[in-house]
Amino acid sequence: MLIKGFFAYHKQGELSVRRLLLAPPPPPVLGGGGRHHRKRKAPTSGDRTLEVETAGATFGCTLGNIVGYLEGRGIPAERAYILRSMRTLLLPAAEAVRYMRGTDVEHLARGMASCRVVQPQRVALHEVNLPEFPKLDHKYGHACTVVGTTAALLVVFHVMSTVPAHADHLWKDGSLWKALNYAEKALDAWRPATVRMPEDHWEALGAEKRALRRATMAAFHEWKRPRSGVLEASSHTASMIEAARAAAFPGGELVNEYTQAKLLDRLAQYQEKECMPFAGHARVEGWSVTVLPLAELPGSMALVTGGRRAAPTADDDEDSCASSSWRTLSSNASGFSHVSQDSLGGLAEAFVGQSVVV
DSSP, X not given: OOEEOSSTTOSSOEEOOEEEEBOXXXXXXXXXXXXXXXXXXXXXXXXXXXXXXXOOEEEEEEHHHHHHHHOOSOOTTHHHHHHHHHHHHHHHHHHHHHTOBSHHHHHHHHTXXXXXXXXXXXXXXXXXXXXXXXXXXXXXXXXXXXXXXXXXXXXXXXXXXXXXXXXXXXXXXXXXXXXXHHHHHHHHHOOOSSSOOOHHHHHHHHHHHHHHHHHHHHHXXXXXXXXOSOOOHHHHHHHHHXXXXXXXXXXXXXXXXXXXXXXXXXXXXXGGOSSOTTOOOOOOOSOOXXXXXXXXXXXXXXXXXXXXXXXXXXXXXXXXSOGGGBOOOOSOSOEEEXXXXXXXXXXOSOOTTOOOOO
């Protein structure tokens, strides 16, 4: 469990973060227009583990868990509103990813509503089996779409802060930077349930932790920065979320374990400045990712008008990834991993009175 419900309206009272195994891209369409079916060995009753093809992992939440956590206020078309808010908030981050380079970029892109959890792991996730877990209509997206920890927290606090009284509470308590800080500590204490975890999964874990650290520092400095004049708490909270988003996904920057210290040094000087250190996107040539951020969230018109996507097929769900979710630039993205139900442990403590190392 990452965080419990802040307010009484939450239908699903917990936001759970796990190592989520990502479904690979769909097989190519053959010349005859037919779909190439990947052969899979069905498990037998004596099998202790199920080996499935994956395209890496993301440490984050499912889309259904996020929606279920945020639903409950009873506003008109609430589910569409939540998903539209999520897409609106993450669009600048998705754009920033285009201009980032470094080993962390691919992992952060995978965690931005780009793909889904592999089918066998879905049935093992506790939150998916709860009555409160929403069954999303395909025109809204897929409930088992993966959202990275940093992006998920930014979305959750963005939607919660749209209620003025709630924004006031979140701002006064500094809940965002505290939640980001706790998430980083949880990931830092995480241990795999299996003896061996693939190297790219460790890289995904490191990329998410580094994004959380940058977001925490930016949000904390924005929260502590002296302000002149009187503004509503919702404006302050929006500024804090924007600062955290820009730091977590710094457009135009080289982002990896070796450049993290330099990026944090720039953030350390942020409190004394009026502008965010990662506000611009410098064009970077010759770098691309194999996934398309936000591909699993419908366009704004579909969320506003209820316009429908093409009806999904059984093969689409089996492959667990819409064809538009992937730009297949390399065939080396997928590997094999054991399905597990790794969790991050409880984080039920209240945020009040906690500190962060900045």
